[in-house]
Amino acid sequence: MSLIHDDLPSIDNDDLRRGKPACHKVFGENVAILAGDALLACAFEHLAASTKGVSPTRVVRATVELAKSAGAEGVAGGQVMDVSSEGLSSEVGLERVELxxxxxxxxxxxxxxxxxxIVGGGSDEEVERLRMFGRCVGLMGQIVNDILDVTKSTAELGKTTGKDLVVDKLTYPKVLxxxxxxxxxxxxxxxxKEILAGFxxxxAAPLCAVTNYIAGKIN
Amino acid sequence: MSLIHDDLPSIDNDDLRRGKPACHKVFGENVAILAGDALLACAFEHLAASTKGVSPTRVVRATVELAKSAGAEGVAGGQVMDVSSEGLSSEVGLERVELxxxxxxxxxxxxxxxxxxIVGGGSDEEVERLRMFGRCVGLMGQIVNDILDVTKSTAELGKTTGKDLVVDKLTYPKVLxxxxxxxxxxxxxxxxKEILAGFxxxxAAPLCAVTNYIAGKIN
Structure with a gap:
């Protein structure tokens, strides 16, 4: 696995520790909001304009997936639920934090x-199995993030920790x-890893390496 | 033309005059930003998922156009230029305000x-002629908007006027x-109208009606 880890782009830990200011700090909130909008549009443009050699049918299917993962049923909707759940009692339960x-x-x-x-030519069955893999790793990654916010110092993690407690965020450690x-x-x-074993x-090794990389952060 | 005007969705002027609060006033800025992101993603999803009977090649081409019109080369980038130009002298000139x-x-x-x-099956030549039409009407609409901000009262227009002057915005009336x-x-x-005459x-009548509708606001 070490070879595969070497292939992953390296993260400059010095940069992380120094703490680079976020976009809205450097350019103002209005420009940061518009940069977000422009980058979101750019993702769709890239998918539609740069996937040469891929059938348009697959590109259209991938566009629907990208929109769902970013939009009201995905990241944007999840973030709304997240900020709306700050301060809620842990009794609202696992179902809500999992959602x-x-x-x-x-x-x-x-x-x-x-x-x-999809773009790589996977069969419907392969796409659905990889969907389950992505969902497992994504959920695991967020739980790891919740745990690190409690267990690590800001210096260790390279970003401010303890933030979830400050705003009383609904997290796995809080609920469970x-x-x-x-x-x-x-x-x-x-x-x-069980899902990947079928490939x-x-x-599948790079996906396995990413899984280990994220999971390894809490060890 | 009156028949075509009757076909356009009517605007409830009482609602406009009452002044309904904007999304960020009702739900907070964080939710409004996320609603914007979700709606942007939704536009791409709608285009990719709901255009039955249209060839995927045309849908992909339309996706690129949608992304360009919304992103860094379009609305988002233009808005950044707009807010960055507040307070600039009118001497920066027509070229900048036009851009x-x-x-x-x-x-x-x-x-x-x-x-x-594109989705309706237009030829390349028809698409490019309609592109010029859209650009003319869009530019005209913004100039009309600039003019109304100076000449109309808030009660007449149903939204706060004089705002451009307050933030010293770069507008056509300011420059020319x-x-x-x-x-x-x-x-x-x-x-x-000359472009539309070729169709x-x-x-083409609805497009002609929209042109008259926007232009009529300054008369």
Whole structure:
């Protein structure tokens, strides 16, 4: 696996530790909002204009997936649920926090994986199996993120931690406690790898490496 | 023409005069930003998922057009230029204000018309002629908007007027004066109708009606 890890783009930890200011800090909130809109449109343009050699039918199908993963049923809708749930009692339960995480984070990973599968010529059955993989890893990644916000210092993580507690965000540790959250994350890692086991091993290796990379952050 | 006007959706002037609060006033800025993102994604989903009977090649081509009209080269980029130009001297000139208006407003009209032309099966030549029509009407509409902001009262227009002056926005009246602005708007109306004259008259009638409707606001 080490070779595969070497192939992943490296992250400049010095940059992370220094903490680069976000877009809205540098250019103002109005420009940051418009940059977000422009980049969202750019994603669709890239998909439609740059996928030479892919049948237009597949490009149209991928466009629907991208829109669903970004829009009201995906990241944007999940983020609305997330900010609307701040301060809610943990009694609202696992179902709600899981739905938020599935929309906000898992939809993004699901979209990324499914788009690759569609554009890469995957069969319907392969696309649906990879959808489940993306959903598992996305949910796992958000649970890991929730855990790190509690267990790591700002210096260790390279971004401000403890933020979820400050705004009383609905997270897995809040609803289920730390041990149960780690257990669920581990189960999702196993589920993800089980799904990948059905694919050609060398081709699935990068997805396996990403899974290990995210899961490894809480160890 | 009166029949065609009757076919246009009517605007409830009482609602306009009462002044309904905007999304960010009712739901907060964070939710309004996310609603914008979700609706942008929804436009692409609608185009890709709901255009039955249209060849995927045309849908992909329309997707590129939609992205360009909304993104960095279109509305979002034009709006960035617009807010960045507040307070600039009128000496920056006509070229800059025209570029802002072409991106911010004309790109939207151009996109709307071109998408219809592509999805409706127009030839390349028809698409490009309608693109010029959309650009003319869009630019004309923005100049009309600039003029109304100066000449009409808030009660007459149903929205707050005089706002451009408050933030010292770069507008046609500011750069060229009122008479010259009206003259250019009128010339654009004539150009628009000349382009439409090349199409089947009954089919082009709604576009002609929209042109008259917008232009009529300054008379």
């Amino acid at each position: 938020i995480h599935l929309r906000k984070s898992a939809a993004l990973l699901e979209g990324a994986v499914v788009l690759g599968a 406690g730390m041990d149960k959250s780690k257990e669920i994350a581990q189960k999702l890692v196993e589920d993800s 050609d091993t060398p081709k | 802002i208006h072409l991106r911010k407003s004309a790109a939207l009209l151009e996109g709307a018309v071109v998408l219809g032309a 004066g009122m008479d010259k602005s009206k003259e250019i708007a009128q010339k654009l109306v004539e150009d628009s 089947d008259t009954p089919k």
